Amino acid sequence: MLNTFSFSINLMSEFDFLFKDTLKKIPFQPNMALAFISASLKIPTIMDAFSEAGISLIGCTTAGEILFDKEKDIISEKGAVFILMEISKKNFSIGIIESLSSDFKTGRAVGELVRNSFPNSSAFIFSSGIHRDGTALTKGINDTLDDKTPVYGAMAGDDLRFKKSFVFTEQKISEDGIAYIAFNSDKIGMKGMSVCGWQGIGAGFNITKTDGNYIYEINNKPALDFIIEYLNISENDLPLSSLEYSFMIKDETFPKTFRIITGFNKEKKYLITSGGIKEGQKVSFSVSSGFDILSKTREKTMKFYENHRTADLLFLFSSVSRNISLGPLVVTEIKLAPLKWKAPLIGMFSYGELGTKGENEKPVFYNQSFTLVTIKEINP
Amino acid sequence: MQKLIQALIDKITLLESVESFEKSKIELIQGLKKLAIESDIYDFKISKALKDKNILNSLLTKTSEDLEIALNQLKNQADELNILINTxxxxxxxxxxxxxxxxxxxxxxxxxxxxxxxxxxxxxxxxxxxxxxxxxxxxxxxxxxxxxxxxxxxxxxxxxxxxxxxxxxxxxxxxxxxxxxxxxxxxxxxITDQKNYEQTLTKAKELAEEGERIKDQFLTNMSHEIRTPLNGIIGMAEVLENTELNENQKEYLYILKNSGEHLINLINDVFEYSAIEKGEIKPGYDIFNLKDLLHQIIDLFKPQIEKKGLSLTYEIKSPDYIKSDKKLIEKIIRNLISNAVKFTDKGSISLSVNQISQKEKDNITLHFSIKDTGIGIQPQHLGRLFGSFTQVDNSTTKKYQGTGLGLAISKKLVEMLKGKIGVESKWKQGSEFWFEIPAVAIKKETPHNDEKILLKEILNGFRVLLVEDNLINQKITKMTLEKEGCVVDVAGNGKECLEKYHNKYYDLILMDIQMPVMDGLEATRRIRKYEKIHKDRRSFIVALTANALKEDKDRALKAGVDGFIAKPFKPDELFQILYRFIIRK
CATH class of the missing domain: 3.30.450.20 (PAS domain)
Incomplete structure (x- = not known):
C-alpha cells in the first residue's frame, strides 16, 4: 500500500509552516507529490519548497480544489491541495513539454513520452493553455498509445478568469505546455471512470463555419451574436454561462460530447471552445439534468466500486460546470467515493477532462464530466 | 425542512428543563447548522431553477421564432411547389x-x-x-x-x-x-393524339408498302408480258435475216428488228435504273480481259456504225487483265458508245483507254474516253446531262428517241465503282464523254482467244434441256443453240422437264420460270431435292426468264438455280453466261 499524506491551504501564508510541519510529523519519507493550486497563489514559491525538500512535484492550476480524507471535506476556491507520496523513483517519470505547432502534434509528443517511460505505462496528463483544442490533443495522444495504456487528466483552470492557466513540476512552470506523470503500471495500478449527466435542450443548430475549436458561424450567424441572442445574456456573462449551458454535439455517438466556451473575440465575433467542433455538425445547448445527475454519479460510482474495490488513493477531475450547477450539493456527489474506498481523494475542478468511455478504451476528451481515478500499489 | 424546524422548536421547549439544558443546547446548535445547510441548498436550488427557467424561456422564445420563420419558409416553398406541380x-x-x-x-x-x-x-x-x-x-x-x-x-x-x-x-x-x-x-x-397520328402514319406506310408491292408485281408481270413477245419478234427477225430476202424485205426486216431492240433497250433501262435506285445492284469484282471486252463491244456496234457511214477508231493502253466489275464497265461503255452513234450523223467515233495513275503496285486508275463528231451539246444543257429522264431538250427526244436514262445510269454505275464521269462538248462539233475508275491490274498469261475456242469445243455436242412454254421462244433458243453445235431437248413445263431429267443426263438446263402445270422454281427445287437424296451430280440450271427483278432472282436462287439469263437474249450474251457458268465452274 502506498504511503500518502494530504494537506491543503487557503492562503499562501499558510504554506511554509504547514509544509514543513507536515514533513516533520508524517511517518514516511515522501519523494513525490501532486498539487492542484489556484492560479492566484505563488506557485514558484511552492515549487522551490518541494525542490529544496527533494520531492518531485507535478500539478496544475484549477477552477476549484478538492480534498476529501478521514479528517477533512475540502472544496476550496483560490486555495491549494497536496498529496505527498512515497513511491520508488523507478516507477514514475515526470516532465513538461511545451506546445508544438498543433495540439495534435503536442498530443502525439506527450503520448510518445508516456509510451517510452515504461514497458507498460499509465499516466496523468495536465494541460495548460485556455484555448487549447482538447479534442485534437486527445487524438494526438491516442495516435501513439494502445488501448491498454490508461491515461487520465485535466485541462488546467484559472479560477474562472479564462486568462491563463499553468502546469508545473518542482523545476518548471508553463502557461502553454503539457505536464505528465507516467507510472510503471506493473507496479502502480490505475483504473478510472467518467460520468456526465448533462442533456441537450431545444432545437439543433448548424455549425456553419469553424476551424478546429474556433467557431465562427452558427446557423450562418456570427457565433458570438448567436449565443448572446439565444441565451439572452451579455458578453460579460461569457464564458461563465457556457459552463452551465454548454454546447452538445448532436450526433449518434455515446456518450454525448459537450463543449464549453473558453473564450471569444468581440470584434470578429467568434467563439473558442474547449474542443473542436466540425463544420456541418449540429449542436444544441445543454443543461445539467437537474439534480438527477447526482443519482447518475452515484450509480456509476457504485458500479465502478463493485469492479475495483481497493484503492490507495483517489483522484477526481470534475468539470467546473458541475461545481456551478450543483452548488452545495457537489459535496454529496464527491463524498461517496472516499467513503466507499476508504481512501483519500484529491482533485480539482477543471476546464476539460481526459476520461474514458469504459475500461480498456482509449481516452476521450470530455467537458462536464466527473472523472474518478483509483491508484493502487501492486506487487510492492 | 419543516420537520427540521419542528424538531428545533421541540428542542427550544426542552431548554426550560434544567436537567437537559446542556444536551439540548448542543443538539439545538447542530440542528441550526443543519438548517443553515439545508437552507443554502434550498436557496441554491431556487436560484438555479430560476436561472435555468430564464435560459429555457429565452431558448424557447428564440426557437419558436425560428420555428415560425422556418414554417413560413416551408409554407412558401410548399406553395411554390404546388404552383409548379400544378403548372x-x-x-x-x-x-x-x-x-x-x-x-x-x-x-x-x-x-x-x-x-x-x-x-x-x-x-x-x-x-x-x-x-x-x-x-x-x-x-x-x-x-x-x-x-x-x-x-x-x-x-x-x-x-x-x-x-x-x-x-x-x-x-x-x-x-x-x-x-x-x-x-x-x-x-x-x-398521348392519344400522337397515338392516332402514329396509327395513321402506320396505315399510310402499310398502304404505301402495299402499293409498292403491287407496283413491283405489276412491273414483273409487265416485264414478262412485254419481253416474251419481243423475244419472239427479235428472234424471228434474226431467223429471217438468214433467209433469202429482197432489198425491200431486208429494209423492212431491219426496221422491225431495230424497233424491237429499241423497245427492249427502253425496258432494260427503266428496270436497270429502278434496280439501281433500290440498291439492288451491287458491284462485284471479277478478273477479266479488258481488251477482249472492248473488242466485243466494238464488234457489237460495228454494223450500226458502218450503216451510218461513220468511222470508228480505238486505242487501248491498259493491262490486258484487270479486276473490276466487268458487267458494269460493259454497260457504261455500251451506253456511251450507243449515245455517240445515236447523235453522230457524219464523221467518226473514237474509243480510248489509258492507265493514268498507279497508286500502289497493282492499283491503277483507268481513263475511258468516247469521242464523237456529232451534234454536240449546248453549254447551258451540260449541267443536267447526267440527271434522270433528261435529254438536252424535247426536240432531241423526239428526233433521237430514248428514255433519257442512259447517262444517269452510267453516272450511277461509275459512282458504284468509286469513279467519276464527265463530258466536254462543243455545239455542232462533237462531244467527249469520259469516265475514270479504279481497278487492279492482274498479270495473266492465258491467251484470251483460247476461251472462245474452248467454249466452241465444249458446246459441240453439249446436251441442253430447254424448259420453255412459249413455242416461239422454244424455236428461237433451240435454233440458236443448235447453230453452236448443242444437242437440245425441249420441255414445255416443269413436269415435262422432270420427266426428261430423270431419263437423260444434261450438261445444262435452261429453265423458264413462269410456266403452266409446274413452274421453273418448283421444277428446280425437285431436281435439287432429288440430287440430294440420291447424291447425284449437281446439274447446272440457268434461269431463262423475262422476270429480271431482284425479288424474282432471290426466289430463284433460293430454289437452287445457278444463274440467270434475261429474256430476250442475244446469242452472244447466252454464250457469255455459258462461259461463266460452264467453263469457270
Whole structure:
C-alpha cells in the first residue's frame, strides 16, 4: 500500500509552516507529490519548497480544489491541495513539454513520452493553455498509445478568469505546455471512470463555419451574436454561462460530447471552445439534468466500486460546470467515493477532462464530466 | 425542512428543563447548522431553477421564432411547389411505399375526375374501378419500390368518358435523404393524339408498302408480258435475216428488228435504273480481259456504225487483265458508245483507254474516253446531262428517241465503282464523254482467244434441256443453240422437264420460270431435292426468264438455280453466261 499524506491551504501564508510541519510529523519519507493550486497563489514559491525538500512535484492550476480524507471535506476556491507520496523513483517519470505547432502534434509528443517511460505505462496528463483544442490533443495522444495504456487528466483552470492557466513540476512552470506523470503500471495500478449527466435542450443548430475549436458561424450567424441572442445574456456573462449551458454535439455517438466556451473575440465575433467542433455538425445547448445527475454519479460510482474495490488513493477531475450547477450539493456527489474506498481523494475542478468511455478504451476528451481515478500499489 | 424546524422548536421547549439544558443546547446548535445547510441548498436550488427557467424561456422564445420563420419558409416553398406541380402540363402523382396516392397535381385530378379527398390514401384499384391493366401497372410500381428500378415509356390504353385514350407514363423511385425508397413519382401524358397520328402514319406506310408491292408485281408481270413477245419478234427477225430476202424485205426486216431492240433497250433501262435506285445492284469484282471486252463491244456496234457511214477508231493502253466489275464497265461503255452513234450523223467515233495513275503496285486508275463528231451539246444543257429522264431538250427526244436514262445510269454505275464521269462538248462539233475508275491490274498469261475456242469445243455436242412454254421462244433458243453445235431437248413445263431429267443426263438446263402445270422454281427445287437424296451430280440450271427483278432472282436462287439469263437474249450474251457458268465452274 502506498504511503500518502494530504494537506491543503487557503492562503499562501499558510504554506511554509504547514509544509514543513507536515514533513516533520508524517511517518514516511515522501519523494513525490501532486498539487492542484489556484492560479492566484505563488506557485514558484511552492515549487522551490518541494525542490529544496527533494520531492518531485507535478500539478496544475484549477477552477476549484478538492480534498476529501478521514479528517477533512475540502472544496476550496483560490486555495491549494497536496498529496505527498512515497513511491520508488523507478516507477514514475515526470516532465513538461511545451506546445508544438498543433495540439495534435503536442498530443502525439506527450503520448510518445508516456509510451517510452515504461514497458507498460499509465499516466496523468495536465494541460495548460485556455484555448487549447482538447479534442485534437486527445487524438494526438491516442495516435501513439494502445488501448491498454490508461491515461487520465485535466485541462488546467484559472479560477474562472479564462486568462491563463499553468502546469508545473518542482523545476518548471508553463502557461502553454503539457505536464505528465507516467507510472510503471506493473507496479502502480490505475483504473478510472467518467460520468456526465448533462442533456441537450431545444432545437439543433448548424455549425456553419469553424476551424478546429474556433467557431465562427452558427446557423450562418456570427457565433458570438448567436449565443448572446439565444441565451439572452451579455458578453460579460461569457464564458461563465457556457459552463452551465454548454454546447452538445448532436450526433449518434455515446456518450454525448459537450463543449464549453473558453473564450471569444468581440470584434470578429467568434467563439473558442474547449474542443473542436466540425463544420456541418449540429449542436444544441445543454443543461445539467437537474439534480438527477447526482443519482447518475452515484450509480456509476457504485458500479465502478463493485469492479475495483481497493484503492490507495483517489483522484477526481470534475468539470467546473458541475461545481456551478450543483452548488452545495457537489459535496454529496464527491463524498461517496472516499467513503466507499476508504481512501483519500484529491482533485480539482477543471476546464476539460481526459476520461474514458469504459475500461480498456482509449481516452476521450470530455467537458462536464466527473472523472474518478483509483491508484493502487501492486506487487510492492 | 419543516420537520427540521419542528424538531428545533421541540428542542427550544426542552431548554426550560434544567436537567437537559446542556444536551439540548448542543443538539439545538447542530440542528441550526443543519438548517443553515439545508437552507443554502434550498436557496441554491431556487436560484438555479430560476436561472435555468430564464435560459429555457429565452431558448424557447428564440426557437419558436425560428420555428415560425422556418414554417413560413416551408409554407412558401410548399406553395411554390404546388404552383409548379400544378403548372406542369402532365399528370403528376406521388405514391407511398404501399402504393397509396399521397399527392397528385391538378392535371391528374382533372383527368381522373376525382377530388383530392377521394384520391389521397387510396390505391389504384380502389379508385379506378374500370381500369383494366392495373395489376401489371402495380407490379411495375412494386418493382420501383422494391428494386429502385425506373420505368420509362409505359404506354397503355384507358377508358375515359367511353372513349379509348392513350397514356404514356414514366415512374421513378423517391428516396429520402438517407437514400431509402419512400415512394414513387409518376408522370403521365395523354398521348392519344400522337397515338392516332402514329396509327395513321402506320396505315399510310402499310398502304404505301402495299402499293409498292403491287407496283413491283405489276412491273414483273409487265416485264414478262412485254419481253416474251419481243423475244419472239427479235428472234424471228434474226431467223429471217438468214433467209433469202429482197432489198425491200431486208429494209423492212431491219426496221422491225431495230424497233424491237429499241423497245427492249427502253425496258432494260427503266428496270436497270429502278434496280439501281433500290440498291439492288451491287458491284462485284471479277478478273477479266479488258481488251477482249472492248473488242466485243466494238464488234457489237460495228454494223450500226458502218450503216451510218461513220468511222470508228480505238486505242487501248491498259493491262490486258484487270479486276473490276466487268458487267458494269460493259454497260457504261455500251451506253456511251450507243449515245455517240445515236447523235453522230457524219464523221467518226473514237474509243480510248489509258492507265493514268498507279497508286500502289497493282492499283491503277483507268481513263475511258468516247469521242464523237456529232451534234454536240449546248453549254447551258451540260449541267443536267447526267440527271434522270433528261435529254438536252424535247426536240432531241423526239428526233433521237430514248428514255433519257442512259447517262444517269452510267453516272450511277461509275459512282458504284468509286469513279467519276464527265463530258466536254462543243455545239455542232462533237462531244467527249469520259469516265475514270479504279481497278487492279492482274498479270495473266492465258491467251484470251483460247476461251472462245474452248467454249466452241465444249458446246459441240453439249446436251441442253430447254424448259420453255412459249413455242416461239422454244424455236428461237433451240435454233440458236443448235447453230453452236448443242444437242437440245425441249420441255414445255416443269413436269415435262422432270420427266426428261430423270431419263437423260444434261450438261445444262435452261429453265423458264413462269410456266403452266409446274413452274421453273418448283421444277428446280425437285431436281435439287432429288440430287440430294440420291447424291447425284449437281446439274447446272440457268434461269431463262423475262422476270429480271431482284425479288424474282432471290426466289430463284433460293430454289437452287445457278444463274440467270434475261429474256430476250442475244446469242452472244447466252454464250457469255455459258462461259461463266460452264467453263469457270
Amino acid at each position: 406542369i402540363p402532365a399528370m403528376v402523382y406521388f405514391k407511398d411505399s404501399k402504393l397509396r396516392y399521397r399527392l397528385a397535381n391538378k392535371a391528374f385530378l382533372d383527368f381522373s375526375g376525382l377530388t383530392k379527398e377521394e384520391l389521397i390514401g387510396k390505391s389504384l384499384h380502389n379508385i379506378f374501378k374500370d381500369y383494366v391493366p392495373f395489376g401489371d401497372y402495380e407490379k411495375k410500381e412494386q418493382k420501383v419500390i422494391e428494386q429502385g428500378k425506373l420505368y420509362f415509356h409505359i404506354e397503355e390504353q384507358l377508358q375515359k368518358n367511353n372513349k379509348t385514350i392513350w397514356v404514356h407514363t414514366n415512374i421513378a423511385p423517391v428516396r429520402n435523404q438517407k437514400g431509402k425508397i419512400i415512394g414513387l413519382i409518376g408522370v403521365s401524358w395523354d
